[in-house]
Amino acid sequence: MAQDLSELDSALDSMGVDGFLIDADSTDSDQLYLSGFDAPDAFTTLYADGVHLLVSSLEYGRAKKESNAETVSRLSEYDYYEKIAEHGPEAAKNHIIAEFLADHGVESVAVPARFPVGTADGLREAGVTVRPDNSSVLVGIRATKTEEEIEHVRVAQKANEASMHAAEDLIAAATIEDGLLYYEGEPLTSERVKEEIEVTLLRHGAALDETIVACGAAAADPHDRGSGPLATNEAIIIDIFPRDKTSKYHADMTRTFVRGEPSEEIRERYELTYEAFDAAFDALEPGATGEDVHAAVCDVYEAAGYDTLRSNPNAETGFIHSTGHGVGLDVHEDPRLSPSGGELEPGHVVTIEPGLYDPEVGGVRIEDIAVVTEDGYENFTDYPIRLVVDEE
Helix, strand or coil: CCCCCHHHHHHHHHHCCCEEEEEECCCCHHHHHHHCCCCCCCEEEEECCCEEEEECHHHHHHHHHHCCCCEEEEHHHHCHHHHHHHHCHHHHHHHHHHHHHHHCCCCEEEEECCCCHHHHHHHHHCCCEEEEECCCHHHHHHHECCHHHHHHHHHHHHHHHHHHHHHHHHHHHCEEECCEEEECCEECEHHHHHHHHHHHHHHCCEECCCCEEEEHHHHHCCCCCCCCECECCCCEEEEECCEECCCCCECCEEEEEECCCCCHHHHHHHHHHHHHHHHHHHHCCCCCEHHHHHHHHHHHHHHCCCCECCCCCCCCCEECCCCEEECCCCCCEEEEECCCCCECCCCEEEEECCEEEECCCEEEECEEEEEEECCEEEECCCCCCCCECCCC
16 A cells, blocks of 8 residues: 655654654554554564564564565564573563664654553663654544545445345344334344344455444433344434454444334434534535534534534533544544544545434434545445335
């Protein structure tokens, strides 16, 4: 993947350091992005006139083939096992990283704010200057996606939509008995719908650890995963945020369904949320800020008499979260569509997800994912927005 790291170069110059150092496994998205290497155990990435890796012998061959690195070194090249015998495993690794930095002419490094404290202390004891990068420069670089990254999100979104179809089809196929949904003679539960979602994602090359299938009062908590039987006439929020297993990029989408007859209150809240959703997309363009997009949603809700966190920072019902967030290697990353959201640029991939919440009524939320373009946006989502699920 072609990366523009000029902002990182500028940040290192402004901090007066020789390089940028990451010590983490590839579940750390900055590590995966900078190194281009997917490994389950921690390894070291140095950015200094290019990307340089320090890995175990186990990962050496794969790192040379798969990573973004200009050079790949092995721990064994630095007498790793002799140093373990002398200093112990952690201290040995710190000595080796210091030697690795010296080999690349690096005497000072910037590190992520959450860099391992043991490694930082060990490097400082070895005479290396270590400064935390409180600007999170790589997070900012990652926010603007390349065409390749945008395509990765599109692929993940197609898997997402297939899994949403599977969930909706399961709800549509259920029968209604005593106010509950039944499927194949058993109550249809949140857990059963999640299972269908997860199996479908796997068949489309994606996966996720958790998803949200929340019904009734549970749906009034935006991050309640949901559990137990699904009821008729109640709003069911389904929020799916899978990760493509090959690219590691995420997608994100939410739909709210009712099987049966929604109350007038649910229907009105849903229609208002759809209006807020449209208002957010109307505001989404390059040069606008995340705050502008969020304000468009708040304007709709507040005009209808609902609390938002803008009008009431302590609100527990109404619109009680931000309008959206960036999506990429992390499912929540920059930019933010919130009161603190900065200027939007082409290549920013964001969600639009207004919602209303009240335990007495339930919750409704609608979410699509889109990329900001030179003249507006492109919505990746090709899934209908409808409240009532018709019986099959």
